[in-house]
Amino acid sequence: MQFNNNGQAIYLQIVDYICEKILLGEYKAEDKIPSVRELAMQLEVNPNTVARAYELLRQQQLIFDKRGIGYFISDEAKSIALTYRKQEFSEKELPALFRIMFMLGMEPKDLSPAYENFKNKHAAA
Known part of the structure; x- marks a missing residue:
């Protein structure tokens, strides 16, 4: 993923990235998504940035977490x-x-x- 330089915060660009994957069907309901550390390494960003994006996605009910297992796409995510x-x-x-x-x-x-x-x-x- 390339981050654009339009002034949008990186964590919001990560939210858009996850939303795009959901809308394109790459992530479906109940799919496990990369951990905070895995995605941070893939995108070459600070894990705190990914954690912030995941928290926003969780608040918007796009993802949910299973304690100790990871993050998953919600049934209503699409x-x-x-x-x-x-x-x-x-x-x-x-x-x-x-x-x-x-x-x-x-x-x-x-x-x-x-x-x-x-x-x-x-x-x-």
Whole structure:
């Protein structure tokens, strides 16, 4: 995982990373996820940063912990992640997209062919 330099805290980028894995089906309900130390080593970050991300994920009920065993994906994780990411997209990314479209004189219908092409490429993968 590459961390972006958009000013977002690393622990929030880790939350987004886990949410993405849930939404893409790489992590399913009841799956065990890497321990704090394992993920910290994989991502080359401080374990405290991963612990902070896991605590936020736990508070949002995306993951739960079994004492002494590890962290697991909750049954409702996909639904919660979808709601979280939609809200984040609507508040943070969509306004920038609309601004660019406005400057270029584009309408939402102009994006349809590119979106369909993207969907077809990724559905085949």
